[in-house]
Amino acid sequence: MTAKPSQPVFTLTTGPVNCYPEVLSALGRPVYYDYDPAFLATYERISLKLKQAMETKNVPVILHGEPVLALEAVGISVVGKDDVLLNLASGVYGDGYRSWLEPHCREYLDIRVPFNEVVDPAAVEAKLKERPDITVVTVCHHDTPSGTINPVKEIGAIVAKTKAVFVVDAVSSFGGMDILPEEVFSDIFITGPNKCMGCPPGLSMLAISDKGWAKMKANPTAPRGSILSVLDWENAWRKETGFPFTPSVAEVNGLEAALDLYLDEGPQAVWARHALTAKACREGIKAMGLELWTASENFVSPTTTAVRLPEGVEEAELRQVMRDDYGVTISSGRGATLNKLVRIGHMGPTARPIYALVAVAALGAALTKVTGKAYDVGAGSAAVMAVIDTGK
Amino acid sequence: MTAKPSQPVFTLTTGPVNCYPEVLSALGRPVYYDYDPAFLATYERISLKLKQAMETKNVPVILHGEPVLALEAVGISVVGKDDVLLNLASGVYGDGYRSWLEPHCREYLDIRVPFNEVVDPAAVEAKLKERPDITVVTVCHHDTPSGTINPVKEIGAIVAKTKAVFVVDAVSSFGGMDILPEEVFSDIFITGPNKCMGCPPGLSMLAISDKGWAKMKANPTAPRGSILSVLDWENAWRKETGFPFTPSVAEVNGLEAALDLYLDEGPQAVWARHALTAKACREGIKAMGLELWTASENFVSPTTTAVRLPEGVEEAELRQVMRDDYGVTISSGRGATLNKLVRIGHMGPTARPIYALVAVAALGAALTKVTGKAYDVGAGSAAVMAVIDTGK
Amino acid sequence: MTAKPSQPVFTLTTGPVNCYPEVLSALGRPVYYDYDPAFLATYERISLKLKQAMETKNVPVILHGEPVLALEAVGISVVGKDDVLLNLASGVYGDGYRSWLEPHCREYLDIRVPFNEVVDPAAVEAKLKERPDITVVTVCHHDTPSGTINPVKEIGAIVAKTKAVFVVDAVSSFGGMDILPEEVFSDIFITGPNKCMGCPPGLSMLAISDKGWAKMKANPTAPRGSILSVLDWENAWRKETGFPFTPSVAEVNGLEAALDLYLDEGPQAVWARHALTAKACREGIKAMGLELWTASENFVSPTTTAVRLPEGVEEAELRQVMRDDYGVTISSGRGATLNKLVRIGHMGPTARPIYALVAVAALGAALTKVTGKAYDVGAGSAAVMAVIDTGK
Amino acid sequence: MTAKPSQPVFTLTTGPVNCYPEVLSALGRPVYYDYDPAFLATYERISLKLKQAMETKNVPVILHGEPVLALEAVGISVVGKDDVLLNLASGVYGDGYRSWLEPHCREYLDIRVPFNEVVDPAAVEAKLKERPDITVVTVCHHDTPSGTINPVKEIGAIVAKTKAVFVVDAVSSFGGMDILPEEVFSDIFITGPNKCMGCPPGLSMLAISDKGWAKMKANPTAPRGSILSVLDWENAWRKETGFPFTPSVAEVNGLEAALDLYLDEGPQAVWARHALTAKACREGIKAMGLELWTASENFVSPTTTAVRLPEGVEEAELRQVMRDDYGVTISSGRGATLNKLVRIGHMGPTARPIYALVAVAALGAALTKVTGKAYDVGAGSAAVMAVIDTGK
Known part of the structure; x- marks a missing residue:
């Protein structure tokens, strides 16, 4: 017995x-007013650490909900009624992204493979040649329900030669393997701290290229003044700027501890x-x-x-x-x-x-x-x- | 110097x-898998404590973003293209709610008063008589940017005699004063733990009457499969049910500490x-x-x-x-x-x-x-x- | 690599x-002034929970140093120049206790067995018969450096028939096995929260029988006004009484969490x-x-x-x-x-x-x-x- | 009401x-085995930070009990049966130190002033001239029960010209004002983290000069193998050395946070x-x-x-x-x-x-x-x- x-x-x-003990500890740091100079400085400092961790040119965006928020927000922010979208579906998550993409676009295309396989870059290349009007390509890097890793670097190199923006869901791989937004030619790279970074769920992180920002800004239906807005957060990291709404202070404190651990360990x-x-x-x-x-x-x-x-x-x-x-x-x-x-x-x-x-x-x-x-x-x-x- | x-x-x-020390401490509790029996039981237990604190018949809903998420989600979940909406605007927040209401309804009406005044129940009564086709009435109980308290109980008693559902934003008053969802005849009562409950921002809480649930279910444009969905969470509190997406485990743990303190102190x-x-x-x-x-x-x-x-x-x-x-x-x-x-x-x-x-x-x-x-x-x-x- | x-x-x-997460969390509770009514009440409450956990008649004493403090303090508090002491030594710890016993007593006797064996109660019985002038018997229940468990209950039953007080070191066994002060007929039972109770090192706990208290009080060299005093702490648990010196507030808070866990789990x-x-x-x-x-x-x-x-x-x-x-x-x-x-x-x-x-x-x-x-x-x-x- | x-x-x-939030947080860090390389390194690192904060040549000693332990331990470690001791008593604490000094020395002398006054350095000088056989001078820098600050620097300069060792109790002043062991010519400087450093009670800190170490080593009655031993801890800070007994791991972690804050703020x-x-x-x-x-x-x-x-x-x-x-x-x-x-x-x-x-x-x-x-x-x-x- x-x-x-x-x-x-x-x-x-x-x-x-499980979270790292240092993260659990950081969650309990004093909660300051979001517009207090101490928190504004913290938010900027964390954003810059995130930039360092993601090795990006632009400062990444933190969204204040777990990564499903980021996925939905990116879908509606990027995809507009003139877009032709190619979704690469090799698993439940990649395939499921359709529900947040298809309603917004002119035409939804996909390449589907069995859920224990990954997408062949050659197939993507062929599709992009066949359909030069494709404007958005989406892929789930690590389709967690299958435990498979798509060859996003190879795919990204192909997409980068077209006008299409490349959206990568790396929620459960970033921080745990060799995957970086710019190395894989992504324009919008979606991840979160609640997987390989050892934080609790509650935040998302987005690395966005110039092309990615331009695409969202050019999309007339990209939301503003909404929890689903990505655009509203573009400059929120700067301590001189404000927040579209109240950030999740405790989660942000936890993220700082995770970033410190990650950068310190290497x-x-x-x-x-x-x-x-x-x-x-x-x-x-x-x-x-x-x-x-x-x-x-x-x-x-x-x-x-x-x-x-x-x-x-x-x-x-x-x-x-x-x-x-x-x-x-x-x-x-x-x-x-x-x-x-x-x-x-x-x-x-x-x-x-x-x-x-x-x-x-x-x-x-x-x-x-x-x-x-x-x-x-x-x-x-x-x-x-x-x-x-x-x-x- | x-x-x-x-x-x-x-x-x-x-x-x-500032959070209560007990809440800060609870944020650092071990983070369990959301479908682990331990967390499922925790979530149900917290939901029932919340029911006790809000003194409601139905178990309240927790949404996993700070209250702007709940306000936007309620707007889109309640209001459909056939609705005639009356928004009572006595301050920046009440007035600003318009942006999440007007796009969805057939007709947007409001009663506006100077932002250092509150809404007169008699004016509401008159408006509802004048426009018996009003289907939704919204009000901000405590318009924080003004520090004013609207007479929601009196207003609620009036609305309750009509077919309209009564939506109350009590984000910054619940837990700090005598305001309870059913006492004020609300159908949807929106609040959060990050004000008078002494938690960090990151969650919302909704008390919803049967009439409130029915209204959302009858609304064909109420979202499902979205961060903005309220309906998806109806039964999420039950430990036998699942979650529409991953809840903010640490914030939920913090909320439990806040509820314990609140109920213990009385x-x-x-x-x-x-x-x-x-x-x-x-x-x-x-x-x-x-x-x-x-x-x-x-x-x-x-x-x-x-x-x-x-x-x-x-x-x-x-x-x-x-x-x-x-x-x-x-x-x-x-x-x-x-x-x-x-x-x-x-x-x-x-x-x-x-x-x-x-x-x-x-x-x-x-x-x-x-x-x-x-x-x-x-x-x-x-x-x-x-x-x-x-x-x- | x-x-x-x-x-x-x-x-x-x-x-x-490793400490229980709940203990680590409790260590970070607000630190109150030791004479604040809130802390006085906490200290009494914890002492009573400790009494419940140790299943004793008298309220146990908490000393504010890890168990070596308690062992040394008990040695000097119990043993006086008229005492004939029998130390049962089946391991490094039991044997080593000699250094804190021998200097104070009239005569130091021991029963030593190989350090992978335990003490035979019959040998104790024989020795006590041979030397009816023995006034103190000491034993280490769990000699940690050997991982052996002495039959203290059997030994205690024998000692209890004599005038000798029975001192049991159960530092690393209490809380992890079926060992309780009164069940083993101990007069002074020494343990700490930093082993099986899952606390950090920094406190000791003593269960003392009436006979144990009487022995110390009768000992003219039992210290007072010293970190080594046990007597000074007799009534410190009462919220009306004071502390001989400042207790380790944070460690005490941690102990409460450990006691709660222990009593809750059973x-x-x-x-x-x-x-x-x-x-x-x-x-x-x-x-x-x-x-x-x-x-x-x-x-x-x-x-x-x-x-x-x-x-x-x-x-x-x-x-x-x-x-x-x-x-x-x-x-x-x-x-x-x-x-x-x-x-x-x-x-x-x-x-x-x-x-x-x-x-x-x-x-x-x-x-x-x-x-x-x-x-x-x-x-x-x-x-x-x-x-x-x-x-x- | x-x-x-x-x-x-x-x-x-x-x-x-009250403790600093960072200290409370650090108390909850994972507790490692004291001989784990991670903790040995931590202990050395903290000891060196303490050296930096105290601005001493020798690495300070941490004792694992609140400062009454250090006061008693210093008394018995420094003072032997050949010593003539001069205690400067301007308050309850200074005067009370007598109980831990007088029993050990050949002759106890003191200079007492009213408890709302401080000691006059000239009186000390006179006494030292009159009694060149004085070997130990003790003083309480900040006699907390009176809120008075003795002129220890002036007194120290006088004592330094004699053979006597100078023992300073700066428990409740160090870290809160301009008081440093070597600046005041102390040989043994006693303080703790639980006052101006914002830690909970449970540790003491000692800065000891070469003369101070020599005095204790020359004292035949200075304890070894006891909670009251200072000598046992001389090299405990080195990660290659061991500990005389288990250190208070959590308190030590808290102390590190306090030292970091102190040195960072300046x-x-x-x-x-x-x-x-x-x-x-x-x-x-x-x-x-x-x-x-x-x-x-x-x-x-x-x-x-x-x-x-x-x-x-x-x-x-x-x-x-x-x-x-x-x-x-x-x-x-x-x-x-x-x-x-x-x-x-x-x-x-x-x-x-x-x-x-x-x-x-x-x-x-x-x-x-x-x-x-x-x-x-x-x-x-x-x-x-x-x-x-x-x-x-």
Whole structure:
């Protein structure tokens, strides 16, 4: 008999994730009036740190809602009734973006691939040649419900040769791997601090190129005076400017702590521990005879490991056993991937290789219980440790 | 020579306000996955505490953005193309609500009064008789930029006799005075935790009557699948249900601490200290020969004291002196009241009578510096203390 | 290449331990003047919660230094120049207590056993018969450097039949297993919140029987007006009384959070998860072919697992590999057990079975590296998970 | 009717004091094993910051108990049976130090002055000439129960010419005014973070000269292996060394935040705001017709303002009214000054001039209530603000 903990021991999900202790601490900093000189200076300083982290020419924009706000706001701000839009859909999130794009455009086009595959840049190139009137291309970099990574740099290089603006959703990959707005030729790059940056959900971050700003400004239906406005925030980072509405002061304080950690540790080091954790996890999974969801490890995510569910396993039951018996919470699939896979997150504070051990052993042990078939937890654990050793 | 503190000593603004220490502490609680049983249970428990605090039949809705999100979302969710809308505008916020209402309705009507007055219920009654086709009535209870309190209970009783739904913006009054959704016959009651509840900005709270829900459900243009959707959140509070998108976990944890404090201290006691603080502040202000902004103390706010600026005083200069020389941050006016008044907030943790002393003395001393005319800080301070003594 | 984390990922030591998040949060509560009515009431309330947790008749005493203070203070407060003292020494701590006992007494006697054994109650009985002039018996319940548990209840029952007072050091066992002051017939029971209660080091807690108080009061050399005084604190818990000197306000606030957690979860449940974690750890250790330090599992600690180092292994090197390569910090031996064993703590927040997996796998992998011999991490991990499954 | 707050609104005491928010936050940092490389490095880094703040040649020692521990430990560590000791007693604390000095020395001498006076350096010089066998001179720099500042620099220059070691208790002055160990020729300088540094009580800090170390090392009765040992901690700051016993990890983390704040703001700036706050407070007190306790403002403390109680006023009643009616907690006298004065602290975060307003107005209003005689709160408040204006 062991107590079922009322709280999880380990949260190894794809978000919301555990926060860094420094972030949790920063959330409790004194809350100042948003127009107090102290907060205005803080906001500018954080925006500049964000610029440094995102390595952009323009100062990024912070929006005051979790990334679904940014995705919807970008959709309505960028896309107008004259636009021809190409959405690259390789997963539930990329495909689902349609609902915030199609209503605003003249014509909605997409390239869809199976949700365990990624988009082929050649297909994008062909489509853009076929339809030179395309004005907006959208893609989800890391389609979290599949754990796949689209080749956005290659795609971006192709889009950049056209008039189209390139919108990249990098919500769950930025900060956890080598993905930077300007390196991938994005015009609007959407991310948030609540995944690989180790913050709670509540903010979004946008890196916008000159071409991106121009596109939104030229869009007559881009909102102003709305929570969905991106344009209103263009200069909000400057301490001399005001805010369109009250920013989320505590979340902003938390973001500063996350940026400090990220810049202090160094992006390369942060990415490396995400990658190693994911690799350790994958090898552990495979050593237990389980399959990865992704069709190839060439485009597997370093921040999420999606594990294909064995025939007949109910994800809800499996995850409940992991939670109740071992204290480990992981993520289910979403939409089309629901009940086809489970997902282990490697994001921010949990992107430490040793967490892969916990995830693998708990998953194997829970599957053994749920299926009655023995999954080799020992082999999985040993494989995890062996990968960690390669990382030294 | 004294150091100019880089941080304010006292934040006596109308929001964002200082948070209760318990709230700051709660913001740093571990962040769990939103679908973890622990968080689902937390969310339901908090929603039920909110129901208790708001004394409603239906469980209130939490939206995951500061109250401008709720105001815009309610506007678009309630008002459709067949609606005739009556907006009661006695200040910058009430009047400004027009921008989120008028675009959606068939006809926009309003009753406007000077921004230091409040709306006369008789005028509302007359208008509703004149225009029985009015389907929505909106009002800002506490028009913060003016520090005035509209007689929403009287107005609500009138509206309740018609078919119209009654939308009340009580963002900066709920939790600081005797204002409850059902007592004022509201159908949609909008507030937030970042004023009198002593939380940081980042959430909104909505109390919605059956009539209010029915109106939104009957509105064909009420958004779904959007940050602006209210309908999507109807059942999100239930631990068996999901969330339309990721809730702001840390802010929600902070809200729980605020609700615990509020319910433990008792609403009556909380309201009483807001009222006494405001009264002490007003008497201090008047004792220095200054004028209140409001035309009458009959409708003055217990959570905000608006002080008319003496002729020729620049609010920015005045507030800067208060901040630099005494460490006290207060609020300016907004829009039409900008540079006509300054505002002292009495909200949540600063709704303690002794804070009125700080505000009054700092204001008097700063005015003396800025104008060269002597404001009697001693008389102001003494008046504050005298009022506090009446409160025992 | 993976980054060597500048901070440990897991602290699985025998103390200082990771604190519960609620404790860390409570440390940051506002610090009040110690004589403010709010703090006086807090101190009394906490003292009474401590009484509840320790299940004692008298209100326990809090001393304001980590448990070495309490051990030294008890030594000098209890033992006077007429005392004949019997110290039961089965480990480094028990044996080391001599230095704070012998200088004060007329005659120092001890029963010493090898440091991987425990004291035999029959030997105590014999000694007490042989020397009826013994006035004080001291024992370390859980000799942490050995991970052994002395049979204090049996010993206490024997001592209770004599005139001797029975002093029990339960610093690292109270709160993690079935050990209560009155159940073991102790007169002075010394513990601290910084082990199984999940607090930081900085306080001690003493449960003192009437006989214990009488003994100290009768001791002419028991200090007063000193940091080493126990007597000064007898009534400090009462809100009407004062403090001999300023208490550690923040630590006291942290202790309250720990007591709340402990009482809410229920001692039985807390003890059960300590026991299961330790058992899982032991089985994992043994499955890798390692030996426990303790001569028998009959008296092995549920809060510390001591692992005998294989021949030729340097503990410092081993622990460094665990820390650098896997992010796991564990404890070394102390004094006579140094470099003979390493220790894994299961205390407070780390007394969750899944942590045993982390400790076992990291230990096995590190030993493999350090020795060049393969330790079967997979077998160890599987054994851990198997034990956890027995606990459901 | 206003609620009697269960918690004080303002803690304007002479300690424990309100902590800086950054300190409260730091107390909640993760607690690491004391021998973890991360904590060893932290401890060394903090010790070096402390050296910088104290401007000493030798690295200061941190003791893990509030300053009474340090005072007692220094007494027993420095003073041996051959010592002739001169204690300079100008207040309750200085005089009271006798109890920890006299028992250890060959001969105890003192110079006592009335407790609202300070020690005359000439008297010290005379005494040292008369008794060249004096080996230790002790003095309390800021005798907090009187709010007086002894001329330790002048005294130190005199002692430095003799063989005697000079022990200075600067517990409640260091960090709040211009007092540095080497500037005052001290050999042992005792202070703590829980007064002007804005930390909670729980640690002490000692700056020790070479002569001071030599004296303790030469003292055969200086304790080792005891909580009272200073010698044991000599090298504990080095990350290669160990700790005599477990340090108070959380308090140490808090101290780092305090040192960072102090060094960032700059000692001169910190001292200036302490001085201005005290001056504003004194002028406000006098403007209400009250008398300072100190015989002359030449030696009045910038960190504590002691106010002589008017005839017939009970301090307990007065302070209770201040607390109940205005939410302001101040300190009583101690020992010989109890019920003769009350004390207002200006320490750390409350050393901001505007706090003097709160203290003065609350004191005046409460005295009015308690005595029935009108104290001119307005005049007091105006005087406070006038002094603040001189500080710009």
